Amino acid sequence: MRAGDDLPALLLAAAVSNNKSLLQGDILVVTQKIVSKAEGRVVALASVAPSSQAGEMAETVGKDARMVELILRESKRVVRLAPGVLITETRHGFVCANSGVDASNIDLGSVCLLPEDPDGSAQLLRHRIQDLLGIEVPIVISDTFGRAWREGQTNVAIGIAGMSPFIDYVGRRDTFGRELQVSTLAVADELASAAELAMGKLDRVPAVIVRGFPFTPGSGSAREMVRPAERDLFR
Amino acid sequence: MRAGDDLPALLLAAAVSNNKSLLQGDILVVTQKIVSKAEGRVVALASVAPSSQAGEMAETVGKDARMVELILRESKRVVRLAPGVLITETRHGFVCANSGVDASNIDLGSVCLLPEDPDGSAQLLRHRIQDLLGIEVPIVISDTFGRAWREGQTNVAIGIAGMSPFIDYVGRRDTFGRELQVSTLAVADELASAAELAMGKLDRVPAVIVRGFPFTPGSGSAREMVRPAERDLFR
Numbered sequence: 189m190r191a192g193d194d195l196p197a198l199l200l201a202a203a204v205s206n207n208k209s210l211l212q213g214d215i216l217v218v219t220q221k222i223v224s225k226a227e228g229r230v231v232a233l234a235s236v237a238p239s240s241q242a243g244e245m246a247e248t249v250g251k252d253a254r255m256v257e258l259i260l261r262e263s264k265r266v267v268r269l270a271p272g273v274l275i276t277e278t279r280h281g282f283v284c285a286n287s288g289v290d291a292s293n294i295d296l297g298s299v300c301l302l303p304e305d306p307d308g309s310a311q312l313l314r315h316r317i318q319d320l321l322g323i324e325v326p327i328v329i330s331d332t333f334g335r336a337w338r339e340g341q342t343n344v345a346i347g348i349a350g351m352s353p354f355i356d357y358v359g360r361r362d363t364f365g366r367e368l369q370v371s372t373l374a375v376a377d378e379l380a381s382a383a384e385l386a387m388g389k390l391d392r393v394p395a396v397i398v399r400g401f402p403f404t405p406g407s408g409s410a411r412e413m414v415r416p417a418e419r420d421l422f423r
Numbered sequence: 424m425r426a427g428d429d430l431p432a433l434l435l436a437a438a439v440s441n442n443k444s445l446l447q448g449d450i451l452v453v454t455q456k457i458v459s460k461a462e463g464r465v466v467a468l469a470s471v472a473p474s475s476q477a478g479e480m481a482e483t484v485g486k487d488a489r490m491v492e493l494i495l496r497e498s499k500r501v502v503r504l505a506p507g508v509l510i511t512e513t514r515h516g517f518v519c520a521n522s523g524v525d526a527s528n529i530d531l532g533s534v535c536l537l538p539e540d541p542d543g544s545a546q547l548l549r550h551r552i553q554d555l556l557g558i559e560v561p562i563v564i565s566d567t568f569g570r571a572w573r574e575g576q577t578n579v580a581i582g583i584a585g586m587s588p589f590i591d592y593v594g595r596r597d598t599f600g601r602e603l604q605v606s607t608l609a610v611a612d613e614l615a616s617a618a619e620l621a622m623g624k625l626d627r628v629p630a631v632i633v634r635g636f637p638f639t640p641g642s643g644s645a646r647e648m649v650r651p652a653e654r655d656l657f658r
Contacts, residue, residue: 268656268657273656275656282572283572291601292597293597293599294599295599296599296600335570335571335609336518336572336650336655337517337655337657338518338648338649338650339589339607339609339654340588340589340608342612342616343613353575354574360624364528364530367527372576373575373577374573374575374576374577375575375620377573377575377616378616378617378619378620381613381616381617382613382616382620384610385613385636388590389590389592389595389608390595390598392598401620412574414572415573419574421505421508421571422503422571422572422657
């Protein structure tokens, strides 16, 4: 996958050659990495001149200063800095390690940035698939994030098109007549996690078809999943 | 479901009556709520005498003082307290809202606590299913937790038996020959999230069979998923 490649057409061709088909009612989950590659969000480290701030942080965190420079450029705010750990808030508002800048599954000497506008990327994918197949399929762009308090990482949704990221239970009652305490399920993140189970990290599976999930069609964005600062108790 | 009911036998009977079967190689995901009910972890609020500390916190947070009393009894530590929000570290080490104490899908006037030892509960389920069916099936006990930084809740694993909660990529190399940056996938949490998509909150589906996931058999616990204090940057 290279900048300018027609990702949706290649994904549909790959589906056919794997005896899969994308149908109305399905959801397509696509990894951030392949979307970023198709959008040319790949940077050769040799082309990066680190600032002195990046150089100092790189010493604390134990990373390449050019990598830290890119992480800072992609961030609004450093959330935590410690040896081996650089957690930032990205330009999009995501709190994650290294602003999502990642060196795996890419040419040596280069790193991959998150899409500029992952919700926009999802919309483009959705429209192109509609052109190619004549069906409207929600898109989830997934990436692998760490969490507070829990070990290990899980896949979450960083871009969405064609569905709500949530199922909202606010005001709904259980069979005992009581209002539900759990109000809002982040189903887009659960879909990203479910798809990861079928992807793995070394199998080069960049997309998964989810079939049979009764999603709520309509507009929706991953940006809605970012907790606003005034509701964020863990800044 | 009442205290002392044979949950595994009832689940297997329900599977048969829904034309499902549990096979070797499957994973069984079971909700915390039904496990807690079968274990008698249900408390009538009328039986609870709140301490003065619980009374004060209840005013701040805007909850029933008896509920707050139970939340504190189930906790090691209050992590955040704000109007409408009481986040604690449970006796097990989980960081979640209300120590997992929950009033939905239960008799009015009662609340449900997390199992005393969810990993132990998972082991018991696994052994009983082995007795009944003669197959070894990993068990994931799931609950719905909020997250830092992201809106909405997702299902995570609070009890595990028969599998590792992680797939570990430490030291493994991608097809370009580089060590992977993502090191440890929390697949037990991803399995819990995937299962939630088939459960919903109002459909009274307390268990889901996951088929086709190549899990790593062996011992494993949800306790391993709790980030130790010395690695936790968000206490």
